[in-house]
Amino acid sequence: MPLHTSTLPPEIWQIILDFLPLRTRRICLVTSKLLHDIAAETVFSSIAIQFGSWDRIPNSASEERELSRAWGILQHIARNPSFAANIEKVVIFSFLRYSAVFERHCLIMALRELSNLCSFTWYNRSPEISPDITQSSDKSRLDGPSDDTLKDTMFRNTCYKNV
Numbered sequence: 001m002p003l004h005t006s007t008l009p010p011e012i013w014q015i016i017l018d019f020l021p022l023r024t025r026r027i028c029l030v031t032s033k034l035l036h037d038i039a040a041e042t043v044f045s046s047i048a049i050q051f052g053s054w055d056r057i058p059n060s061a062s063e064e065r066e067l068s069r070a071w072g073i074l075q076h077i078a079r080n081p082s083f084a085a086n087i088e089k090v091v092i093f094s095f096l097r098y099s100a101v102f103e104r105h106c107l108i109m110a111l112r113e114l115s116n117l118c119s120f121t122w123y124n125r126s127p128e129i130s131p132d133i134t135q136s137s138d139k140s141r142l143d144g145p146s147d148d149t150l151k152d153t154m155f156r157n158t159c160y161k162n163v
Contacts, residue, residue: 051092090114
């Protein structure tokens, strides 16, 4: 007798999916609406976005591909509140060699929608994280201190040195 998703309550499916590797949970995203909704909570709880190329000699095609992917993710976050609600951790790798006004604006629009954001990490060569990004997320919705220590823990500016 085949097992249908409707035979078990969602809470049991959540427990089952918690034991599966990430790769298998990704497969659950396309099996049924119920499993998609349950798997999405963990599959998309952490996202990494790359602006620019890590290569010393930038490859414009790969850089364009990464920027297009980043823009697509950020746009999806900004336009889809149910997707944005799954995201708890954002990691940004910023390797752009210019001021990145458009990319910063897209990131700010997305950060404003992340109601469950717990961790934001910015890795960069340059430019350093700008104040408009650190101020874009409403800190009052987070548990814990509301002073600068929260800002320091949420927005760590870790600088990659040129190799």
